[in-house]
Amino acid sequence: GQQVMQIPQYQHVQEGEDFTTYCNSSTTLSNIQWYKQRPGGHPVFLIQLVKSGEVKKQKRLTFQFGEAKKNSSLHITATQTTDVGTYFCAAASNTGKLIFGQGTTLQVKP
Amino acid sequence: KAGVTQTPRYLIKTRGQQVTLSCSPISGHRSVSWYQQTPGQGLQFLFEYFSETQRNKGNFPGRFSGRQFSNSRSEMNVSTLELGDSALYLCASVGRGTVPGELFFGEGSRLTVL
Numbered sequence: 034g035q036q037v038m039q040i041p042q043y044q045h046v047q048e049g050e051d052f053t054t055y056c057n058s059s060t061t062l063s064n065i066q067w068y069k070q071r072p073g074g075h076p077v078f079l080i081q082l083v084k085s086g087e088v089k090k091q092k093r094l095t096f097q098f099g100e101a102k103k104n105s106s107l108h109i110t111a112t113q114t115t116d117v118g119t120y121f122c123a124a125a126s127n128t129g130k131l132i133f134g135q136g137t138t139l140q141v142k143p
Numbered sequence: 144k145a146g147v148t149q150t151p152r153y154l155i156k157t158r159g160q161q162v163t164l165s166c167s168p169i170s171g172h173r174s175v176s177w178y179q180q181t182p183g184q185g186l187q188f189l190f191e192y193f194s195e196t197q198r199n200k201g202n203f204p205g206r207f208s209g210r211q212f213s214n215s216r217s218e219m220n221v222s223t224l225e226l227g228d229s230a231l232y233l234c235a236s237v238g239r240g241t242v243p244g245e246l247f248f249g250e251g252s253r254l255t256v257l
Contacts, residue, residue: 133186
C-alpha cells in the first residue's frame with residue numbers, strides 16, 4: 034500500500050539553530066498536510082499544500098511541496114523551545130484515507 | 144465551538160477483555176477517523192466513517208471494529224485485548240465529508256493492557 038516516509042526520526046538542536054524534516058512518497062500525491070504534536074498532546078493541523086512546487090510560510094516555518102508532488106519539507110528557522118514536539122506529514126491515499134509519516138521528533142536545547 | 148471529545152481519557156484493561164471508546168466530533172462534522180498511535184509505529188489509520196457508513200479501513204485485525212451513529216458520534220471497539228493494543232487511540236473529525244481536509248483531533252483515549 035501507499036507509504037509516506039519521513040526523516041529524520043529524531044533531531045536534537047540548540048536553540049537558535051535551524052531544523053528541517055523531509056517527507057517522501059513513491060507515488061504522486063494530490064496534496065500533503067503537516068501536523069504538530071506537542072509532548073502529551075494531540076496532533077494539530079499546521080498547513081496543507083496542494084500545488085506542485087508550492088511554498089508556504091508561517092512565521093519561522095517554511096513548507097515546500099516538490100515539483101513532482103512526491104516529496105515535501107518543513108523548515109524551521111531559528112528554533113525556539115516552543116517548537117519542541119513531533120512533526121508529521123500526511124498524504125491522502127488513492128482511496129481517500131490520510132496516511133501519516135512516522136514523524137520527526139524535535140528536541141530543542143535552551 | 145466545542146472540539147472533538149473522546150471518552151474515556153485513560154483506561155486500564157487486562158488481556159482478553161474488550162473495550163469501547165467513544166468520540167463526539169465537532170458539531171456539523173460528519174466524517175470521523177480513528178488512529179492508533181504507538182511510539183514505534185506512529186499514527187496508524189484504523190477506519191473512517193461518514194454518515195454512519197465505514198468508508199475506509201486500515202490494516203488491523205477484525206478484533207478492531209467501529210460504528211457511527213446518526214448524530215455522527217462514533218465508537219470503536221477492541222475485543223480480546225492483547226498487550227500490543229496498548230496505545231493512544233485518537234479520533235479526528237473532518238469538516239468536509241468527501242475530500243480529506245484538515246483533521247481535528249481529540250485528546251485521545253490512552254489504553255493500557257496488562
